[in-house]
Amino acid sequence: MAKKPKAPDGPFSGLRELRDKMVQEEKQAKEEKQKKGAPKAAPRPAPSSPSRGKSSAHSANPEEDALAFHRLVAGVTPLDQTRGRVARAAHGRDEPKQPRPDPREAIRQEVDEVHEHLRALVEGGTRFEVSDDGRHVEGRRIDVPADWVRRLRRGLLPIDATVDLHGQRAGEAKSTLEAFLQTMRERGERCVLVVHGKGEHSPGGLGVLRGEIAAWLSQGSSSTHVAAFASAHEEDGGTGAVYVLLRR
Numbered sequence: 001m002a003k004k005p006k007a008p009d010g011p012f013s014g015l016r017e018l019r020d021k022m023v024q025e026e027k028q029a030k031e032e033k034q035k036k037g038a039p040k041a042a043p044r045p046a047p048s049s050p051s052r053g054k055s056s057a058h059s060a061n062p063e064e065d066a067l068a069f070h071r072l073v074a075g076v077t078p079l080d081q082t083r084g085r086v087a088r089a090a091h092g093r094d095e096p097k098q099p100r101p102d103p104r105e106a107i108r109q110e111v112d113e114v115h116e117h118l119r120a121l122v123e124g125g126t127r128f129e130v131s132d133d134g135r136h137v138e139g140r141r142i143d144v145p146a147d148w149v150r151r152l153r154r155g156l157l158p159i160d161a162t163v164d165l166h167g168q169r170a171g172e173a174k175s176t177l178e179a180f181l182q183t184m185r186e187r188g189e190r191c192v193l194v195v196h197g198k199g200e201h202s203p204g205g206l207g208v209l210r211g212e213i214a215a216w217l218s219q220g221s222s223s224t225h226v227a228a229f230a231s232a233h234e235e236d237g238g239t240g241a242v243y244v245l246l247r248r
Helices: 013-035 062-073 081-093 103-124 146-153 170-186 208-218
Strands: 128-132 137-141 161-164 191-195 226-231 241-246
Touching: 128 208, 137 146, 137 208, 146 226, 146 241, 161 170, 170 191, 170 208, 170 241, 208 226, 208 241
Parallel strands: 161 191
Antiparallel strands: 128 137, 137 226, 191 241, 226 241
């Protein structure tokens, strides 16, 4: 009879012999129990993670358990427990990034400023048609229909607000008039009454404000708010006051 070939020597040859011996002993013990009529042992539950090359029966031998555990964890790289904590700590120290200014917004703002400057130049250079016979005064922008002056002259437009320049010097009255016209225009008012006086109590009977009012309304900073103007009716002050039609 031919001999069984001997397994080649190797690092696990001793473990194989130990396993075969344990299996043989366990088999003999089962046979002896069956001969004696002992009840069969209940099948043991299979391990949750069976290893390669291991029988389904659980072994109480610590060496075999160690070998199975070694086979399970072979090739597994442990996780770096410090990496996650360091990353979270670094993230907690990060400061929120400040939004970068939008260059397009700066360009739009610059364009708006240029347009406003050009508009001021154009408005300041707009010509007025002015007439003054020494008592009555009236005027309009050249782009405003003459019908508006006629309506002002007849007092057909309701008066939205009134300013009285009596008792003020020329420089003070000019500043008051400009501020008043700007405020009323921003409020959306349409027609206002400016009382400048007739100058009856002035030297020579000539009112200083009366001589300046037409120039203020048709030239300089106040004119940017004016569309047309005309001397008022007697009930509103006559030649001592003027209706002013404000621009839209």
